[in-house]
Amino acid sequence: MEEFAALLDRLVLTPSRNGKLTLLSDYFRDTPDPDRGLALAAITGDLNIANVKPAMLRTLIAERMDEQLFAYSYDYVGDLAETISLVWSSDEPLRSNSVPTLGDVVTALERASRSDAVRMVEKWLDQLDASARYALLKLVTGGMRIGVSARLAKQALAQFGQVDVTEIEELWHGLTPPYQPLFAWLEKSAEKPESLSAAPFRPVMLSTPLEEPDYSRINAGEYVAEWKWDGIRVQLTSERGQRRIYSRTGDDISHAFPDIADYMTFEGTLDGELLVARSGDNEMEIGAFGDLQQRLNRKTVSARQLESHPAFVRLYDLLVDGGDDIRTLPFIERRTRLEAFAKQLEPTRFDLSPLIAYDHFDDLVELRKTPPHPIIEGLMLKQRSSTYVPGRPKGPWFKWKRDPFIIDAVLVYAQRGHGKRSSYYSDYTFAVWTGPETEPHLVPVGKAYFGFTDEELKQLDAFVRNNTTERFGPVRSVRAEPQHGLVLEVAFEGLNRSKRHKSGVAMRFPRISRLRWDKPPIEADRLETLEAMLRDDQPLV
Amino acid sequence: MHSAIIVGLAFLPVTPSLMVSLSNHAQKQCKIVTYKDCMELNPPYVRSMFGKHGTERNISLVKRPEELLRSTPAGLYSPAGDFYIDPIRPVERALITHGHSDHARSGHRKVMATQQTLDIMALRYGADFAGETQAAELGQTTGLNGVTISFHPAGHVLGSAQIAVEKDGMRIVASGDYKRASDPTCLGFEPIACNVFITEATFALPVFRHPDSRDEMAKLLKSVEQFPERSHLVGAYALGKAQRVIRLLRDAGYDQTIYIHGALAKLCDYYETQGIKLGPLAPATLEKDSAPDFAGTIVVGPPSAFQDRWARRFPDPVSCFASGWMRIRQRARQGGVELPIILSDHCDWDELTQTITELDPEQVWVTHGREEALVRWCDLNGYSARPLHLVGYEDEGD
Ligand SMILES: [Zn+2]
Ligand SMILES: [Zn+2]
Numbered sequence: 038m039e040e041f042a043a044l045l046d047r048l049v050l051t052p053s054r055n056g057k058l059t060l061l062s063d064y065f066r067d068t069p070d071p072d073r074g075l076a077l078a079a080i081t082g083d084l085n086i087a088n089v090k091p092a093m094l095r096t097l098i099a100e101r102m103d104e105q106l107f108a109y110s111y112d113y114v115g116d117l118a119e120t121i122s123l124v125w126s127s128d129e130p131l132r133s134n135s136v137p138t139l140g141d142v143v144t145a146l147e148r149a150s151r152s153d154a155v156r157m158v159e160k161w162l163d164q165l166d167a168s169a170r171y172a173l174l175k176l177v178t179g180g181m182r183i184g185v186s187a188r189l190a191k192q193a194l195a196q197f198g199q200v201d202v203t204e205i206e207e208l209w210h211g212l213t214p215p216y217q218p219l220f221a222w223l224e225k226s227a228e229k230p231e232s233l234s235a236a237p238f239r240p241v242m243l244s245t246p247l248e249e250p251d252y253s254r255i256n257a258g259e260y261v262a263e264w265k266w267d268g269i270r271v272q273l274t275s276e277r278g279q280r281r282i283y284s285r286t287g288d289d290i291s292h293a294f295p296d297i298a299d300y301m302t303f304e305g306t307l308d309g310e311l312l313v314a315r316s317g318d319n320e321m322e323i324g325a326f327g328d329l330q331q332r333l334n335r336k337t338v339s340a341r342q343l344e345s346h347p348a349f350v351r352l353y354d355l356l357v358d359g360g361d362d363i364r365t366l367p368f369i370e371r372r373t374r375l376e377a378f379a380k381q382l383e384p385t386r387f388d389l390s391p392l393i394a395y396d397h398f399d400d401l402v403e404l405r406k407t408p409p410h411p412i413i414e415g416l417m418l419k420q421r422s423s424t425y426v427p428g429r430p431k432g433p434w435f436k437w438k439r440d441p442f443i444i445d446a447v448l449v450y451a452q453r454g455h456g457k458r459s460s461y462y463s464d465y466t467f468a469v470w471t472g473p474e475t476e477p478h479l480v481p482v483g484k485a486y487f488g489f490t491d492e493e494l495k496q497l498d499a500f501v502r503n504n505t506t507e508r509f510g511p512v513r514s515v516r517a518e519p520q521h522g523l524v525l526e527v528a529f530e531g532l533n534r535s536k537r538h539k540s541g542v543a544m545r546f547p548r549i550s551r552l553r554w555d556k557p558p559i560e561a562d563r564l565e566t567l568e569a570m571l572r573d574d575q576p577l578v
Numbered sequence: 579m580h581s582a583i584i585v586g587l588a589f590l591p592v593t594p595s596l597m598v599s600l601s602n603h604a605q606k607q608c609k610i611v612t613y614k615d616c617m618e619l620n621p622p623y624v625r626s627m628f629g630k631h632g633t634e635r636n637i638s639l640v641k642r643p644e645e646l647l648r649s650t651p652a653g654l655y656s657p658a659g660d661f662y663i664d665p666i667r668p669v670e671r672a673l674i675t676h677g678h679s680d681h682a683r684s685g686h687r688k689v690m691a692t693q694q695t696l697d698i699m700a701l702r703y704g705a706d707f708a709g710e711t712q713a714a715e716l717g718q719t720t721g722l723n724g725v726t727i728s729f730h731p732a733g734h735v736l737g738s739a740q741i742a743v744e745k746d747g748m749r750i751v752a753s754g755d756y757k758r759a760s761d762p763t764c765l766g767f768e769p770i771a772c773n774v775f776i777t778e779a780t781f782a783l784p785v786f787r788h789p790d791s792r793d794e795m796a797k798l799l800k801s802v803e804q805f806p807e808r809s810h811l812v813g814a815y816a817l818g819k820a821q822r823v824i825r826l827l828r829d830a831g832y833d834q835t836i837y838i839h840g841a842l843a844k845l846c847d848y849y850e851t852q853g854i855k856l857g858p859l860a861p862a863t864l865e866k867d868s869a870p871d872f873a874g875t876i877v878v879g880p881p882s883a884f885q886d887r888w889a890r891r892f893p894d895p896v897s898c899f900a901s902g903w904m905r906i907r908q909r910a911r912q913g914g915v916e917l918p919i920i921l922s923d924h925c926d927w928d929e930l931t932q933t934i935t936e937l938d939p940e941q942v943w944v945t946h947g948r949e950e951a952l953v954r955w956c957d958l959n960g961y962s963a964r965p966l967h968l969v970g971y972e973d974e975g976d
Binding site: 115 | 784805
């Protein structure tokens with residue numbers, strides 16, 4: 038329990054991905070079964086033993102300490118589990134007697150009634166140190182939030198076992214805590230476990246960006262072209278009555294999209310793009326990315342949302358046809374099978390992503406400039422002969438995104454970065470002009486990191502330090518006047534309307550592409566420019 | 579109108595019932611009456627106000643402790659002895675408990691402190707930090723305008739002392755900052771019996787329980803082993819905490835060179851002259867030709883330096899902060915601390931309550947920090963206590 042607690046304490050404060058990976062894989066190496074598997078499940082949210090209500094904890098502590106002293110403490114700390122973990126005191130000898138392991142705790146709680154659970158928790162609190170008490174309380178109240186995604190946990194397992202993460206993803210849905218066969222395989226003491234469950238995840242094939250040196254490779258005999266739709270890449274699998282919708286990292290998101298799952302009446306595995314759409318007169322009308330966001334990150338979907346933002350999948354590929362795994366067939370053969378397969382599907386839920394006819398590369402250049410729909414991100418180019426392989430091989434599939442939008446904006450706030458960059462002001466909020474031409478003022482429109490050279494980062498950091506007008510914690514506001522300030526060229530992928538932002542617009546994937554030391558701030562763009570882009574970009578529905 | 583009736587050492591707030599009872603006795607403002615008088619008149623009330631010290635023994639002292647020490651805008655002042663303890667403004671005569679900058683300021687005319695505290699003040703402010711200095715020997719008494727003064731180890735940092743002041747059989751101990759946990763870089767706290775104990779309250783909440791310093795060092799060393807490609811930047815206050823961290827690392831068996839920020843150099847050298855061995859230290863500076871690689875090293879510096887440009891020379895640093903505040907997760911998060919090291923030079927909650935229990939003073943005056951919780955604890959446990967509002971102390975050594 039104490040090792041698990043120490044791991045949690047470090048994970049929450051470690052900003053870097055690599056740091057988290059090291060902490061996790063070291064823990065997997067140093068911790069025996071079943072604790073490491075249970076810890077993994079606790080971190081990924083697959084361990085559901087929450088059994089104790091916060092009110093019960095308050096009763097426990099009220100039996101032990103003065104109410105007023107507890108109130109002062111809770112007031113200061115602000116978190117109930119943390120406060121109790123810190124104020125709990127017990128006699129030292131009791132503590133050293135026997136320290137429960139994570140396995141002891143989980144096993145006992147799985148069998149316990151709620152009232153038994155409280156008494157067990159009380160006993161363990163006496164035996165554990167403050168950090169382990171905190172972990173225990175978070176575990177039993179279900180309030181564990183560590184900032185480790187399931188994806189990252191799988192990556193850590195891959196690092197620990199020196200295997201490719203796609204192998205873990207493929208197995209994952211057949212496994213249950215405490216994952217002993219998985220650890221045994223990763224430690225090379227057993228064979229790779231067979232994926233026994235129906236409808237497992239099959240690692241997704243990804244593309245690499247098309248860059249100038251590769252332009253000459255693209256010709257109609259070798260590559261087919263398709264639009265790149267800006268939704269959520271999904272894998273739909275239906276096998277022996279088991280239906281699953283996976284994200285491209287293998288997370289099961291079926292529960293969020295019953296309106297798709299209900300229509301997965303096929304037997305096989307499809308690859309496609311999840312969009313929000315509505316059936317129009319003769320084709321699907323696709324909603325903006327903002328519409329799709331209404332459906333994401335929700336535990337449950339309301340009937341109203343199903344009605345107003347119905348989900349829809351545009352199909353790219355067929356991986357398994359009936360019982361037949363066809364990933365080793367060339368793309369063009371899979372495509373033929375896909376076209377036949379799609380005929381049996383409900384047309385208001387599924388359609389084919391069309392192939393785009395072209396003769397020469399120059400045709401693609403034109404198409405990329407003027408895509409027929411705002412939710413198109415660019416072009417996909419797929420080699421006719423390509424088999425479906427996991428990961429991101431270079432060559433078989435290219436993505437060729439449309440050019441980003443560009444505006445000039447004025448730096449208004451800077452914030453210190455994290456980790457490596459904690460001594461630099463490396464996160465920037467930028468604004469554009471609004472109001473009457475004679476009396477313009479700045480309105481913030483976005484925030485971005487700086488992704489350029491260390492030399493430029495230093496210059497920017499120096500500018501921030503020398504032009505600070507106010508400081509609030511890690512944030513500084515910076516001089517931004519018509520004739521004094523810094524203009525940033527900002528590139529972004531798209532715009533959404535936003536009620537949360539004062540400017541009324543929100544940028545997608547903004548990044549700072551250039552520092553315009555040469556430009557006086559007054560020459561930066563105005564909000565009207567963004568509003569016009571919004572109109573061009575999104576037909577009013 | 580009576581604001582209070584002074585009984586022995588304690589104050590009784592005046593309630594109508596006590597007023598009626600006392601009306602024959604005390605007619606003037608602030609009349610001094612005896613405990614016995616009060617007990618005859620209204621025993622339950624008096625007992626409730628005195629707690630367990632409602633006994634005859636208070637009554638031998640009829641002097642108000644405020645005549646010996648009281649708080650003033652310039653700091654803790656002795657009207658009887660005409661001196662200040664740790665004043666925050668320049669004064670004629672100052673007694674200094676320890677070298678932290680909020681307690682030891684420059685510009686007093688006469689300063690009395692332990693030799694080590696005087697040395698530290700000279701290092702920090704220059705040799706002319708005061709008009710005149712007088713070294714106090716630990717445990718020796720000195721007379722000052724009829725008040726007897728003595729210095730006793732406080733266990734806080736090198737040279738730190740509690741100051742006992744005594745007159746007419748009443749002794750007040752101003753403990754300054756203190757701790758009870760063991761510290762290889764200074765003498766341990768010595769309990770001094772007293773009538774009034776003035777205690778700090780920096781960590782006076784039951785949530786503060788400092789863990790064993792060896793476990794905290796083990797945490798740091800484990801991280802150094804886990805992340806050999808990164809440097810570990812340990813934020814520690816320049817006086818006391820930094821040297822304690824270094825010494826504890828040595829005790830844990832770490833014998834590599836420890837790199838230190840320039841602000842620590844003079845104090846670390848001074849600790850060495852006082853027999854506290856810190857092992858191999860080197861400045862954490864980059865020299866043009868021979869840029870050392872800080873990967874895998876431990877670097878100690880004042881916390882303020884870590885958000886500064888200075889920190890950029892280190893490869894992907896793990897920012898650590900050695901402080902009692904690190905007990906609270908939110909404090910670590912807000913400060914961008916990646917590895918909190920819970921290490922304090924102040925008492926935690928258990929040490930504070932243990933010290934009061936051990937000294938069993940008639941009154942406890944509680945100052946800088948979270949006074950209300952400790953006063954509450956004193957109430958619950960039968961000690962007469964009140965907050966002593968001193969301003970200007972924001973300890974650099976927490
Ligand atoms: Zn202090
Ligand atoms: Zn201090």
